[in-house]
Amino acid sequence: MDLLAGVVVMLLKMAVVLAVVFGLAAYMILIERKLLGRFQVRYGPNRVGLFGLLQPIADGLKMLLKEDIIPDGVDRRLFLVAPAIVAGTALFAFAVVPFGAGLTVFGRAVPQVLVKTDVGLLFILGLSSLAVYGVALGGWTSDNKYSLLGGLRGAAQMISYELALGLSVVPVAMTARSLDLSDIVAAQAACPFALIQPVAFLIFITSALAETNRIPFDLPEAENELQAGYHTEYSGMRFALFFVGEYVNMILLGAITAIFFLGGWHGPILPPVIWLAIKVLAVPVFLIWTRASLPRLRYDQLMALGWKALVPLALANILVTGAVLVAQN
Amino acid sequence: MDEKKTGILREIADGVAGLAGSYAATLAHLFCKPVTEQYPEYKRPLPERTRGRIILTRSPDGNERCVACYLCSGACPVNCISMQSGEGPDGRRRAAWFRINFARCIYCGLCEEACPTLAIQLTAEFAFSKDAIGDFVYEKEDLLVDHGGRHPDYDFYAHAGVAAGGPKGSHEHEDEPVDIKSILP
Numbered sequence: 156m157d158l159l160a161g162v163v164v165m166l167l168k169m170a171v172v173l174a175v176v177f178g179l180a181a182y183m184i185l186i187e188r189k190l191l192g193r194f195q196v197r198y199g200p201n202r203v204g205l206f207g208l209l210q211p212i213a214d215g216l217k218m219l220l221k222e223d224i225i226p227d228g229v230d231r232r233l234f235l236v237a238p239a240i241v242a243g244t245a246l247f248a249f250a251v252v253p254f255g256a257g258l259t260v261f262g263r264a265v266p267q268v269l270v271k272t273d274v275g276l277l278f279i280l281g282l283s284s285l286a287v288y289g290v291a292l293g294g295w296t297s298d299n300k301y302s303l304l305g306g307l308r309g310a311a312q313m314i315s316y317e318l319a320l321g322l323s324v325v326p327v328a329m330t331a332r333s334l335d336l337s338d339i340v341a342a343q344a345a346c347p348f349a350l351i352q353p354v355a356f357l358i359f360i361t362s363a364l365a366e367t368n369r370i371p372f373d374l375p376e377a378e379n380e381l382q383a384g385y386h387t388e389y390s391g392m393r394f395a396l397f398f399v400g401e402y403v404n405m406i407l408l409g410a411i412t413a414i415f416f417l418g419g420w421h422g423p424i425l426p427p428v429i430w431l432a433i434k435v436l437a438v439p440v441f442l443i444w445t446r447a448s449l450p451r452l453r454y455d456q457l458m459a460l461g462w463k464a465l466v467p468l469a470l471a472n473i474l475v476t477g478a479v480l481v482a483q484n
Numbered sequence: 485m486d487e488k489k490t491g492i493l494r495e496i497a498d499g500v501a502g503l504a505g506s507y508a509a510t511l512a513h514l515f516c517k518p519v520t521e522q523y524p525e526y527k528r529p530l531p532e533r534t535r536g537r538i539i540l541t542r543s544p545d546g547n548e549r550c551v552a553c554y555l556c557s558g559a560c561p562v563n564c565i566s567m568q569s570g571e572g573p574d575g576r577r578r579a580a581w582f583r584i585n586f587a588r589c590i591y592c593g594l595c596e597e598a599c600p601t602l603a604i605q606l607t608a609e610f611a612f613s614k615d616a617i618g619d620f621v622y623e624k625e626d627l628l629v630d631h632g633g634r635h636p637d638y639d640f641y642a643h644a645g646v647a648a649g650g651p652k653g654s655h656e657h658e659d660e661p662v663d664i665k666s667i668l669p
């Protein structure tokens with residue numbers, strides 16, 4: 156009976172998380188197009204449905220109906236798997252993202268997270284490293300020089316910024332004294348880590364931008380030099396999977412930024428879920444704003460920023476945090 | 485050492501100011517009214533001489549202006565106009581058939597300039613897309629309209645050197661026929 160209830164609760168939670176994440180990802184595309192439009196003094200899509208609200212459905216249908224072309228020279232198996240890796244790792248990471256402090260339903264404690272684990276932080280970092288394979292394999296197997304260049308750039312960039320990303324959250328774990336995401340949020344009940352660790356926050360946001368391959372770090376898919384980079388040869392639903400992966404990644408980024416630095420679901424007056432939603436959505440909106448504002452970096456600038464600025468800064472930040480913690484004890 | 489440090493700080497400050505500037509610029513645009521013209525609801529007033537779909541006009545008396553002189557066909561750089569001349573019941577030259585392939589037409593307006601009778605004219609209508617490319621071949625009945633287009637009062641035969649419209653001297657700007665006997669020396 157207990158087992159059955161556990162399975163039912165688990166399935167329900169998975170369904171809710173999947174529905175919310177996919178719905179958000181679909182509407183994130185609409186939000187991005189609308190916002191970009193307004194940033195450029197034009198309306199975004201506003202034809203399908205009221206205010207263009209049905210646009211994501213139209214986009215999805217279009218993608219489904221398109222021919223799924225597999226070019227002759229590709230390595231078939233890997234070519235087919237690559238988009239699934241990108242979308243899959245992004246979705247998989249939501250397994251450890253907590254959405255609240257926990258509920259009590261019918262006298263039973265239900266944690267608002269799919270899998271409660273002590274090493275949630277490591278799990279997310281590990282998965283975001285795996286996402287590199289999707290990009291690199293997609294570029295490698297496409298049998299196309301532009302895709303290959305895009306894939307190579309993607310691999311180099313994501314591995315470089317992985318480092319800065321990982322190092323920037325070390326002070327967070329040090330301050331919270333836990334790798335469990337729920338504990339990290341609990342540690343921010345009084346004051347979000349963005350205020351305590353502003354340097355780590357900046358490094359995190361910058362390297363997260365690079366991790367998601369968005370402007371100004373979108374070199375792997377730089378349209379005007381590489382056509383579309385690693386997904387040049389993809390079409391139809393497989394191309395859409397890359398896109399879904401990118402947008403799910405944006406939301407994931409919003410979620411982990413909210414959890415690591417913005418205090419998770421803590422906030423005055425409004426209920427915790429609303430606060431979490433606001434914080435989770437604030438980050439993608441900022442990413443879109445960035446996309447509208449900044450030009451793309453040159454490749455050497457990208458590498459120099461990662462290795463010569465962010466990594467040393469993150470290391471210094473860890474040292475300073477450690478020193479302060481020792482001094483406090 | 486000290487000087488170098490201020491240099492780095494200055495550089496950082498400049499960089500941050502540059503970034504903040506571009507963010508501010510886009511943010512300011514976010515609150516501007518979009519300049520987009522929403523097409524099907526709002527149609528921008530077109531210039532008077534907009535070159536769009538081609539028509540064959542009629543003179544004020546309702547007759548076809550086209551005399552099938554082939555000048556438009558010859559002037560057309562993409563050879564999209566074809567016709568065959570014939571004779572109408574009143575003995576005037578007419579086009580037996582007249583055909584324009586709008587799938588080829590580049591809307592350059594050279595046919596209109598070549599036309600001696602102001603028959604062929606370009607209108608401002610530009611939105612007439614079709615499902616099949618064959619539907620773009622317009623025949624004479626599709627091209628003919630019941631008005632004079634840009635020049636409603638013009639009648640070619642009122643200027644031409646033939647007495648087709650009425651008795652001699654009734655053309656526009658034509659003097660009365662001279663009685664040659666009255667001007668003998």
